Amino acid sequence: MVWSPHRPWWERYQPVSYKLISRSGSEQEFADMVERCNKVGVRIFVDAVINHMTGDSGIGVGIADSTFNTYEQSYPAVPYSIHDFNSKEKCGTQSGNIENYNNVNEVRNCRLVSLLDLDQSKSWVKDRIRDYLNHLIRLGVAGFRVDASKHMWPDELKAIVESLNDLPETHFGAGQRAFVFTEVIDMGGEPITKYEYTGIGRVTEFLYGMKLGEVFRRWNNQKLEYLQFFGESWGMLPSGYAWTFVDNHDNQRKHGGGGDMVLTFWEPRVYKMANAFMLAWPYGYTKVMSSYYWYPREDTDVGPPADSYGNTNTVPINDDGSCGGNWACEHRWRQIRNMVAFRNLVHGTAVENWWGRGDQIAFSRGRKGFLAINNDYSQTMSGEFYTGLPEGFYCDCISGDMLGSGDNAYCTGQTLSVNSMGRTHINIRSDSENPMIAIHVDYKL
Numbered sequence: 001m002v003w004s005p006h007r008p009w010w011e012r013y014q015p016v017s018y019k020l021i022s023r024s025g026s027e028q029e030f031a032d033m034v035e036r037c038n039k040v041g042v043r044i045f046v047d048a049v050i051n052h053m054t055g056d057s058g059i060g061v062g063i064a065d066s067t068f069n070t071y072e073q074s075y076p077a078v079p080y081s082i083h084d085f086n087s088k089e090k091c092g093t094q095s096g097n098i099e100n101y102n103n104v105n106e107v108r109n110c111r112l113v114s115l116l117d118l119d120q121s122k123s124w125v126k127d128r129i130r131d132y133l134n135h136l137i138r139l140g141v142a143g144f145r146v147d148a149s150k151h152m153w154p155d156e157l158k159a160i161v162e163s164l165n166d167l168p169e170t171h172f173g174a175g176q177r178a179f180v181f182t183e184v185i186d187m188g189g190e191p192i193t194k195y196e197y198t199g200i201g202r203v204t205e206f207l208y209g210m211k212l213g214e215v216f217r218r219w220n221n222q223k224l225e226y227l228q229f230f231g232e233s234w235g236m237l238p239s240g241y242a243w244t245f246v247d248n249h250d251n252q253r254k255h256g257g258g259g260d261m262v263l264t265f266w267e268p269r270v271y272k273m274a275n276a277f278m279l280a281w282p283y284g285y286t287k288v289m290s291s292y293y294w295y296p297r298e299d300t301d302v303g304p305p306a307d308s309y310g311n312t313n314t315v316p317i318n319d320d321g322s323c324g325g326n327w328a329c330e331h332r333w334r335q336i337r338n339m340v341a342f343r344n345l346v347h348g349t350a351v352e353n354w355w356g357r358g359d360q361i362a363f364s365r366g367r368k369g370f371l372a373i374n375n376d377y378s379q380t381m382s383g384e385f386y387t388g389l390p391e392g393f394y395c396d397c398i399s400g401d402m403l404g405s406g407d408n409a410y411c412t413g414q415t416l417s418v419n420s421m422g423r424t425h426i427n428i429r430s431d432s433e434n435p436m437i438a439i440h441v442d443y444k445l
């Protein structure tokens with residue numbers, strides 16, 4: 001446990017053992033959550049920290065009461081000993097830490113910010129990691145985000161992933177494999193690239209959120225209309241390999257690069273626009289961020305809402321479905337939640353009816369969905385637009401929800417009428433709180 005600063009969020013990224021006990025609860029509680037989620041079609045993916053153990057902080061104890069000693073490089077609860085870590089000789093830097101990101105060996109064989117670096121070429125290490133991940137698979141998790149993948153050799157990581165058991169047939173059907181996505185920050189300019197990891201699974205595409213932030217902030221003369229070919233031609237991975245997000249837990253608090261371009265829940269209006277675009281756009285495998293508010297904002301160490309000891313609080317759900325207790329829960333914001341449904345619905349259709357004028361865009365996804373965004377700072381977006389949708393009345397899923405069903409269905413937001421030509425009249429003021437419209441065939445009244 002880290003007490004200085006007081007139980008920071010990043011404590012989790014310093015494992016002491018592979019016991020499933022954390023500030024969020026016990027193994028039993030974890031298993032119960034996974035089981036309940038699987039029952040309602042929600043899959044759980046575990047953030048697997050397998051590149052390293054704790055920082056070189058001396059002697060300490062983890063949250064599950066396991067001890068460690070970094071002078072001796074020993075973690076008896078796994079167990080790992082000095083033989084399981086990359087030596088200073090193998091690393092080659094004075095400090096034993098990564099000092100130069102242009103040196104591939106350093107990045108993979110030295111310590112990331114002093115975190116004791118496991119040697120995944122050793123079969124003992126590979127097997128301990130395999131057992132840990134298989135344990136999670138047995139409990140019903142569907143896959144893994146592999147933390148700090150850039151700091152592991154792709155072939156060694158691949159061998160670990162290939163050694164894993166199939167997912168349990170009871171929950172996933174026969175012969176299903178864990179869904180793996182690797183965390184590799186590559187924004188160009190370093191010898192290690194995201195392309196080295198595509199043989200393992202999906203790979204983080206950090207350019208995506210950066211570029212989207214730049215466009216929606218209108219920085220560097222960017223305009224929404226340039227998004228027409230947003231994807232591989234912008235220097236990003238082929239769509240089928242990319243794992244995309246507007247922000248993540250690091251860059252929303254300026255850890256791990258990304259700078260001021262990245263959009264976060266602290267700027268909700270433009271954040272909702274960027275997420276709506278991401279979810280409507282057929283590129284990559286999308287991730288929606290879900291966060292907590294922290295104060296003061298400059299303090300990037302503040303952990304999640306917790307009791308004085310540091311145990312994470314339960315998330316209270318308000319009557320309107322939003323979260324209380326300082327949890328931001330972006331995934332529950334109507335504009336984002338409804339665009340997730342939009343994405344699932346239009347899956348497999350192409351972008352059609354593209355229209356772009358400066359910072360105003362509109363497009364359809366085949367004949368199933370239509371999105372219009374007005375990010376202009378002063379001009380109203382108004383006129384007749386091709387939606388690609390069949391004639392009828394539609395409930396805009398940005399301004400409201402469609403409730404009830406059949407003849408009793410009604411819209412809590414604005415209703416749009418699509419004529420027999422597939423055209424509709426839209427009017428989006430530039431100062432609207434949600435300057436967007438999204439309609440789809442599941443929201444046909």
Ligand code: QV4
Nearest residue numbers: 010011013014055056113114147148149150185250255256
């Ligand atoms: C500090 C100094 C070191 C010094 C050391 C001495 O920075 O130079 O040698 O003390 O003891 C925390 C502290 C950090 C401290 C370190 C070790 O913030 O100051 O080192 O602990 O005690 C998260 C946080 C880090 C945190 C780490 C471990 O972001 O701040 O470090 O957890 O608790 C690169 C990588 C990429 C990485 C990204 C942040 O390529 O893989 O940096 N992203 C992932 C996770 C991220 C996590 C880690 C990797 C590490 O997304 O959340 O780091 O598991 O780009």
Ligand code: CA
Nearest residue numbers: 108109117151
């Ligand atoms: Ca390493």
